[in-house]
Amino acid sequence: MYDKNKIIPGLIIFVGIVAFPFFYNLVTADYKPEPSLDTPVINKMSKKQCVRPKDFMKTEHMKVLHEWRDSVVRYGEREYGVIDGVKYEKSLQKTCMQCHSNKKDFCDRCHTYVDVKPYCWNCHIAPEGKEE
Amino acid sequence: MDRRTFLKIGAGVVATTAMGPLPQLVSCLQAKETKACAKNKWGMVIDVAKCVEGCTVCMDACRKENNVSAGNYWIRLATIKPKVPNAKSQPIPLLCNQCDDPFCVKVCLVKASFKRQDGIVLIDEHRCIGCRYCMIVCPYKSRSFVFKHYEEITNPDSPKRQHGVVEKCDFCVSRIDKGLMPACVEACPNKAMSFGNLNDPNSEVAKLVATGKAQRIRPDLGSKPKVYYLGL
Numbered sequence: 001m002y003d004k005n006k007i008i009p010g011l012i013i014f015v016g017i018v019a020f021p022f023f024y025n026l027v028t029a030d031y032k033p034e035p036s037l038d039t040p041v042i043n044k045m046s047k048k049q050c051v052r053p054k055d056f057m058k059t060e061h062m063k064v065l066h067e068w069r070d071s072v073v074r075y076g077e078r079e080y081g082v083i084d085g086v087k088y089e090k091s092l093q094k095t096c097m098q099c100h101s102n103k104k105d106f107c108d109r110c111h112t113y114v115d116v117k118p119y120c121w122n123c124h125i126a127p128e129g130k131e132e
Numbered sequence: 133m134d135r136r137t138f139l140k141i142g143a144g145v146v147a148t149t150a151m152g153p154l155p156q157l158v159s160c161l162q163a164k165e166t167k168a169c170a171k172n173k174w175g176m177v178i179d180v181a182k183c184v185e186g187c188t189v190c191m192d193a194c195r196k197e198n199n200v201s202a203g204n205y206w207i208r209l210a211t212i213k214p215k216v217p218n219a220k221s222q223p224i225p226l227l228c229n230q231c232d233d234p235f236c237v238k239v240c241l242v243k244a245s246f247k248r249q250d251g252i253v254l255i256d257e258h259r260c261i262g263c264r265y266c267m268i269v270c271p272y273k274s275r276s277f278v279f280k281h282y283e284e285i286t287n288p289d290s291p292k293r294q295h296g297v298v299e300k301c302d303f304c305v306s307r308i309d310k311g312l313m314p315a316c317v318e319a320c321p322n323k324a325m326s327f328g329n330l331n332d333p334n335s336e337v338a339k340l341v342a343t344g345k346a347q348r349i350r351p352d353l354g355s356k357p358k359v360y361y362l363g364l
């Protein structure tokens with residue numbers, strides 16, 4: 001190869017510049033979305049728990065919501081069940097958002113972080129005063 | 133593969149396919165029976181003579197309950213006036229007839245419009261793509277398109293609808309599931325509407341229909357409407 005001495009360092013510099021943002025973020029990014037659980041209802045709970053375990057909800061809440069949606073809309077099955085004596089309805093507005101009344105600091109934190117835009121709130125109504 | 137194995141596998145495949153609709157049937161037999169179960173068939177009887185001119189209570193109650201978008205109607209009042217001298221004009225409430233053989237469901241491309249097992253025709257607004265075929269085909273003009281995102285909320289427990297879907301009367305399905313009457317039926321001060329289970333011979337609606345005096349609008353079109361009118 002002619003000009004080996006120039007081409008190879010040139011390539012390395014080029015790749016280095018192009019890949020710089022990736023390396024930069026690898027080193028500096030320490031932002032975690034950390035959704036907040038600081039709401040009046042959750043603070044009052046003696047045993048803090050969701051309808052399913054926390055880790056499951058973290059990764060699968062969208063599937064739970066889809067299941068709820070289909071069974072409520074298509075089959076009219078509105079009851080989710082009883083957990084520790086509390087009856088839960090399959091409802092985003094009436095169940096999830098009762099506890100997580102802080103959409104901005106709960107839903108939006110992760111959704112903004114991973115840049116997903118779920119269309120829930122186009123129709124469902126976020127708790128009072130916390131919309132959008 | 134010999135013939136015997138082929139037949140065995142074939143029989144297995146056929147049996148599995150035939151089981152497809154089974155979960156739906158089972159959902160009705162389960163202990164936690166819902167109002168949406170196929171043993172119910174909701175219907176409405178409207179006594180036209182009790183409906184007075186100038187009253188819009190049912191329309192207002194509907195709007196309030198369901199966050200109906202501005203300019204759209206789930207229930208509306210038409211006025212009929214016989215072509216005879218001195219005839220009195222008579223308002224009649226019109227709403228989705230919750231057809232038993234709904235045309236809107238047949239044409240919906242994405243299965244957003246569907247009939248629940250209890251006969252209520254619903255739109256899954258999550259799926260509706262706003263093609264409006266259903267609006268063209270509905271013989272009763274019961275459906276409206278949401279042209280503008282509607283922000284005004286009158287009932288925070290019920291969702292609103294986003295721009296680009298079709299909406300219509302759902303017999304207040306969330307109230308029915310709770311064992312309540314539709315908002316219009318409850319609100320009417322003259323008790324012009326009755327609502328109930330057509331499959332239950334002891335229900336008010338079934339009795340009224342059994343008298344043979346209750347008429348439906350254009351049953352000849354073949355969509356088998358479930359809203360009946362007395363004194364039409």
Ligand code: SF4
Binds near residue numbers: 271
């Ligand atoms: S009245 Fe129209 S919208 Fe209602 S079920 Fe019948 S065809 Fe569908």
Ligand code: SF4
Binds near residue numbers: 240242
């Ligand atoms: S407008 Fe929506 S409900 Fe009507 S046919 Fe199209 S997708 Fe189905």
